[in-house]
Amino acid sequence: MTGAPRGGARGAARRLPGLLRLTWRAAPAAATGHLAVVAAGGLVPPAAAWVTKLLLDRLTGGGAVLAPVLALAVLGAVLAMTSHLTRYLDAQVRREVGLAMQDRLFASVNAFTGVRRFEDPRFLDRIRMAQQAGQTTPMQLVSAVFMGVQSALTLAGFVTALLVISAPMTAFVLVSALPLLLVELRLARRRAEFLWGTSPAARRQGLFAGLQTDVRAATEIRLYGLGGWFRERMLGETRAINRAERTLDRRVLGGQGGLALAGALVAGAGLVWAVLRVRAGVLTVGDIALFAAAVGGTQGSLEGIVARAADGYQALLVLAHYEAVVNAGPDLPAPAVRRRAPELRAGIELRDVWFRYADGHPWALRGISLTIPAGRATALVGRNGAGKSTLVKLLCRLYDPTRGAILWDGVDLRDIPPEELRERIGAVFQHPVGYDLTARENIGIGDLSALHDLDRIRAAAVRAGVDAKLAGLPDGYDTMLGREFFSDSDADGVMLSGGQWQRVALARAFLRDARDLLVLDEPGTGLDAAAEHAVHRRLREHRAGRTSLLISHRLSAVRDADAIVVLAGGEVAETGDHAALMRAGGEYAGLFRLQADGYRLDDTEEDPAAGPSPLTAR
Template sequence: MTALARGKRPAVWRGVRSAFALVTTAAPGSFAAYIATGLLLAAVPVASAWATKFLVDGLLDRRSVGDLLVSGAVVAGTGVGLAVLPGFSAYCAKELQRRTRLSAHRRVAEVVNSFSGLAYFESPKMADRIRMARDSAGSASLEVVESGTNAIRSLITSAGFAGSLFALRPALAALVFVGSLPAVLMEARIHRRQVRNMWLLTPVHRKESFYSELLTGPRAAKEIRLFRAGAFVAGRAAGQIAKANTVARRLDGTVLRYELVAESITAVITTAGLAWVAMDVWRGTLSVGDLTLLLAAITATQGALASLFNDTARGYGALLHFQAYLDLRETPDDIPACPAPVPVRPLRDGIRIEDVWFRYHADQDWLLRGVTLDIPAGRTTALVGVNGAGKSTLIKLLCRLYEPCEGRILWDGVDIREFTPEAYRARLSAVFQDFVEYDLTAGENIGIGRLEALGDTAAIERAGRNAGIHDEITRLSAGYDTMLSLMFHQDDTQAEDRNGHTLSGGQWQRLALARAILQEDSDVLLLDEPSSRLDPAADRRLRTMLHSLRRGRTTLLISHRLHSIRDADSIAVIEEGRVTETGTHDELTERGGTYAELVAMQSDVLNLREPDLA
């Protein structure tokens, strides 16, 4: 939970330090230029006001041309400074912004990539934290720095003018200060509310963008049209927008009320002060030059004080945003690191799943209730079970995307928790049941399976051939370089209206298989229903290919197509969270248990016999 959500104050100085550290390391040169410009901008208005006073008094007193020229030159110089410096400062700020964004993006990506497991990506609370950190790490750190710098700048300006006021009229200085107080209190309150709203609205925005994407993207376009569900989805998105509007409107109302009160008080006090000063000039106790200085000082002090408090409040708000990034940075990996990891040796004997208990959440019923299974090296082990039995979950546990709640998984007798997830996963390759269809080229869709092979055309084509997708890819307009996306073009120069390519479900599945087998030297191949989308002919070809591919490789194969698994070295049935039967096809068929029932059911349906595979 974030500091705010816990109702605590953020660690202000730590946050400020981290924000400054992020910005200064991202762009040290721009940062230095920005600070230097800021300091100049703080001093120039005070110098300008005093020079104007001396010029006016000098003119009225008919001083020497030399004197007048000095004051005039300072007035002109400060005028040029005031005209030029803001632009320069804005230029530096923009460069600072660009570099900080990039750096913050890298840092957030680094943290997100350091999460080894899946649990955080499936938790709404973490989703909000990641989203906020992603959206605001760069802008919030910059805002902390900018508002901090601005606040210091305003402090210098207001101190300069307050000093001037004090020198001429001490009581007036006090009056101006008191006149600014309502605005200060108002800003502080508004910013606290704004930050609270942001936390309230993050999940709302997340839902809204989900529905909007569903409405406008290609993923659901087909079903939405067929089921005429467009208005329903649009309504869901609109509902979220309306919810966000209600919250924002309430705040805007408060802002308006506060502003009216605070501004009126300030205006009354300023007018009273001005009247008082004007009377003194009329009586001759103040010079006209004093009047110009006082006029400038009153407005400038008020302005500087207002922006001082405004910037402090803005900085505080930004700090709360930035806290999401700090919290994210401090979130430990969901897969606890082993203090002294051991190297992963090539698999010799096999993997043993030992009395593994698992559920996704503590408030759920157990999904796996003591699964014990041996996956011998160099053999194919098949896993069967009804939908929801926990087969895919077991694959994810084998990939260490979650930790078993009880029990352990052994790699040649070594608990896989003793390896780093990186090193361990380098020995596995997998086709997940819900594999990803990347908006990349066909070659990249395969190459992402082993990034070092991304430029290795021969290896990619070999994987394509082994997965039985090569011929279909070469028939695409640009072969392996064809962009498989309806969203992106190959490069931006292509005609806007040119359609992207996409593949059929079965073709995508074979592409995913190519991606998995690109890692030719992986020890273990995990296949979760790799042929579920294939037509019988493709399934048949795939079986032959997998048969030769699997030879000598440790494979765990999940399939509902019993043809695919009948030649496995061992078949395990998972039921009620346990492995209830293991054996070869023949052994299990003979035993007359669940597997035999499944075989009988499929034979009934098909009433076909397939010739044995060579």
């Protein structure tokens, strides 16, 4: 699943029928027309060679030449038209097939209900290769097939001409092309391996290039003088790719250069033979013209077929990445018996939940057993790395527990379709995503059914305290947030501060008003003290009587929770309400007092007898 393309020629051949079927489903008229045009174009060169022979023989023999001249003119016109029609139909097929491939790829990516694959760098490389394959491979392969058909028809015409002149010479010319086929197929595989081998470097190169123009990184890059450092990292990756490509180019040059020289020797030998036959009176002047055209046409057609076969082979090898993604299947096991998520009346129970992100990694959660009662506010607190965010991911079924179970009113989360479970959950995360969409869309995506309901969107924004800001933008709620994309219609796109984005994320959560579970992961991040106080007041009002899970490093924000669960090292260290935990004097009490001490003045500042500080005495 994560290696380089496998399967060789046999595996590549298995992929061809499927892609051709997709091509004809996506663009039936254009594909059929394209095939007809290239077929006609393939028959013109040998026909022109035959007519040229006839014309030369009549010129030397004193016959009528009007008919062959007119025939050559018609064939020239047909050849000129087919080239233009081929380009037009090629573009039509490319657009339609590319759209179908892109749709299939991202439908598969969006069907991954968990996030494990998106945190696997090798699978991300595979997705990148799949995107590249979806954009370029279909047309590369369709073009290879169609132009291969054209070359085959041209070859058939010229081989027929050669057979009329000399069967042994025909065999000699055809056999001389076999090494070309073998070399080109080998080079095609090397090209596919090159693309896979350089994919990590290409992804890093794109990352370092993107950082230098990313508005989110611009301030820090300039403050710390990182521009040159990132540029060198980018250029280093580019140089590594270039070195690998240069090695490949040398192999291509060595293989193709030697074969081109051999082909020229074959053509030269054939021409000497034909001249000698003319001098012996066996062949006519027209025959030698036909022979020369047929040898050149046969070699050119064979090279075309081999080149198209190599292109198609390379495309099919790269297509292995595309197929690996679209055929990857679910990343979370499908339930043996699908059950609906019941309305949350009793609560959520975690039974001896263990979890680690991969085999061999340390345990992120160790035997967690706790209950989140329905209609109550439960807080999760603990130091960094205690397992709080991991537990939230499991509750949202972005991962499944390694051991143990999570029950939603007695139903195992693994028996509930993830999309149905998530319809029951509203969430605000610590680092919400600011989308380059309009203000209305940025809130409306919290519940797509409300995307065009401005009244609901504004009501959510009012509750989040961001309505005045958004309504005052140049185009109100239709103003583009962010400046990633530019067009005349969004020239007034604006940037929001971190705190304002946090309020937009809160509005998304408020839009999901009727959900059974509200998850609030550091909802006050990026807010000033007054704004944070206002947000927490609104959240207290909003979560009254609702099942909610609060996560915060600022313990004053969760002290009013009905129950507080303290995590340490992936385990439950203690539970209780604020008063009980303070009396217990454990982990929670220690953290709470540590934070509270930060807001108290030290003894020197509190003691008037100490006199003024050195600064105030001046």
